Amino acid sequence: MSDCKKVVLLGATGSIGRSTLEVIRHAGDELELFGIGGHTRCRVLADIAREFGTRWVAIADEAACKRAREYSLFAPETTVLGGPEGTLELAT
Numbered sequence: 181m182s183d184c185k186k187v188v189l190l191g192a193t194g195s196i197g198r199s200t201l202e203v204i205r206h207a208g209d210e211l212e213l214f215g216i217g218g219h220t221r222c223r224v225l226a227d228i229a230r231e232f233g234t235r236w237v238a239i240a241d242e243a244a245c246k247r248a249r250e251y252s253l254f255a256p257e258t259t260v261l262g263g264p265e266g267t268l269e270l271a272t
Contacts, residue, residue, distance in 0.1 A: 186212050188236075190216075190218075192224075192228055193224045194218075201213075201232075204232070213232040213233075215237065217271070220244040221244075222244045226248065226254055229254055229258055234258070235257060236259050236270055237261065237270075245261075
């Protein structure tokens with residue numbers, strides 16, 4: 181995986197995000213989904229993180245992020261960032 185490109189996908193649960201996930205699925209070892217972000221659909225983000233082994237997630241909506249943490253939707257080794265600040269941190 182030395183030439184693997186790391187991808188951070190904001191808006192992963194939307195239509196463009198879903199299309200991008202298809203591209204990543206078909207890219208094999210060329211692309212790694214390093215981080216994902218979304219607004220409120222934390223269960224969908226959790227499914228994506230599980231499928232791709234993504235360890236960085238940003239949930240822009242604070243209440244949705246809180247629920248995701250309360251329900252332990254993500255693996256313990258996954259860093260879940262919340263709010264606009266979390267999305268900014270993931271993006272940078």
